[in-house]
Amino acid sequence: MIKKRKNSIERIGRQIYPLRVFGLILFSISIVLSQSKLGLGFDAWSIIAIAICLIYPHIGLLWYLKDECRETEIKLMQIDMALVGVLIGVINFNPAIALPYLIANSAANYALRGMKQVVHGLSLVFITTMLVFIFRDQPAVTQADSIELLSPFLYLIIVTHYMGHLSYMRGVSLLRRKIDAEETSKLDFLTGLNNRRSMFDKARLNDKDPKANDHDTTLIMADVDHFKRVNDTHGHNHGDAVLIQVSELIKSSLRGTDVVARWGGEEFLVLLTKTNIEQGVSVAENIRETIANKPFIYDGVEHKVTLTLGIATYGANSNFEETIQRADKALYEGKESGRNRVVTFDPALV
Ligand SMILES: Nc1nc2c(ncn2[C@@H]2O[C@H](COP(=O)(O)OP(=O)(O)OP(=O)(O)O)[C@@H](O)[C@H]2O)c(=O)[nH]1
Numbered sequence: 001m002i003k004k005r006k007n008s009i010e011r012i013g014r015q016i017y018p019l020r021v022f023g024l025i026l027f028s029i030s031i032v033l034s035q036s037k038l039g040l041g042f043d044a045w046s047i048i049a050i051a052i053c054l055i056y057p058h059i060g061l062l063w064y065l066k067d068e069c070r071e072t073e074i075k076l077m078q079i080d081m082a083l084v085g086v087l088i089g090v091i092n093f094n095p096a097i098a099l100p101y102l103i104a105n106s107a108a109n110y111a112l113r114g115m116k117q118v119v120h121g122l123s124l125v126f127i128t129t130m131l132v133f134i135f136r137d138q139p140a141v142t143q144a145d146s147i148e149l150l151s152p153f154l155y156l157i158i159v160t161h162y163m164g165h166l167s168y169m170r171g172v173s174l175l176r177r178k179i180d181a182e183e184t185s186k187l188d189f190l191t192g193l194n195n196r197r198s199m200f201d202k203a204r205l206n207d208k209d210p211k212a213n214d215h216d217t218t219l220i221m222a223d224v225d226h227f228k229r230v231n232d233t234h235g236h237n238h239g240d241a242v243l244i245q246v247s248e249l250i251k252s253s254l255r256g257t258d259v260v261a262r263w264g265g266e267e268f269l270v271l272l273t274k275t276n277i278e279q280g281v282s283v284a285e286n287i288r289e290t291i292a293n294k295p296f297i298y299d300g301v302e303h304k305v306t307l308t309l310g311i312a313t314y315g316a317n318s319n320f321e322e323t324i325q326r327a328d329k330a331l332y333e334g335k336e337s338g339r340n341r342v343v344t345f346d347p348a349l350v
Helices: 002-037 044-066 069-090 095-135 143-184 196-208 227-234 236-252 277-292 320-336
Strands: 217-224 259-262 267-272 296-298 301-303 307-314 342-344
Touching (some): 044 069, 196 259, 217 320, 227 301, 236 259, 236 296, 277 307, 307 320
16 A cells, blocks of 8 residues: 555656756756856856756655655745745846746745745745855846846746646645545445444544543444344345345434444444433434334345344443443343343343
């Protein structure tokens, strides 16, 4: 799973990589042409600017291979902002260039991680601009000349924002797939109910909720009676259909805050939040009656099944795992005493 995710991130990085290289090579050419048009020649600053353009995409790809897509974009955007600061210093604060660049980058920062990211980015711009200002005696170009540099900057804005959009779209679809995979791993394949692992997670959440601790939590362990007969008489498909029907009926008898899981083959565990034992018995009776009174037809055969249900309750003095065992003992008692009934845990059963 982790490997698969890494592969997807790698793919995104590789797809964006050629675009970044392409955009930045064109940008380097633009710098060279603008410099020669302005008769500025090559100083150390232009060589640094071109070197950054050529190295930048490789750093991006390396990060994509190591990190989450969004984290990589955040890092790249921080570099962008630092470079914007350098450029603003170099172009002698020409607002015609600085403003569109600052606005476009701030908007991209905002889209990625809100105001926090904008403040962070603008601080980087300020720091690097000040560094250029301090360490450079003469500005590279005058304000009037620097307008000539506007076209390559605009070009860079378009390319970087197109790439940002592409990686954002990829990131969203990757995240969606990840969430789907996580959700699927928590569900029982046949019935779509929670599986054991998911029930444990939800019970843990309920136990941690301080509001839930002021109330009892009730567990119902329900088991289909003589289920083996359904399989033996009509085949596994009929057995599966019965399990699906039972799951749906149990689910429809519960509140939104309750949790139901397929606990084993034909066994279901229900967790009733903020429910005492009397209320729990009433819910369990309702489930039992609903299923006993709702025969259904599958593949031309009428199925009528019953459930036996064991109930136990816990508050601050006990926990989920211990209570499952108690509900299980009550269920066993129900099976022993004739099935199709609700049995409350009795400490004398221990
Ligand atoms: N069709 C189907 N059968 C399953 C599934 N999981 C478990 N079973 C069957 O469920 C049956 C359970 O049988 P038993 O444990 O003997 O219980 P029972 O027949 O319900 O009898 P009591 O619980 O004592 O009333 C077995 O035949 C299993 O093969 C499943 O996913 N689909």
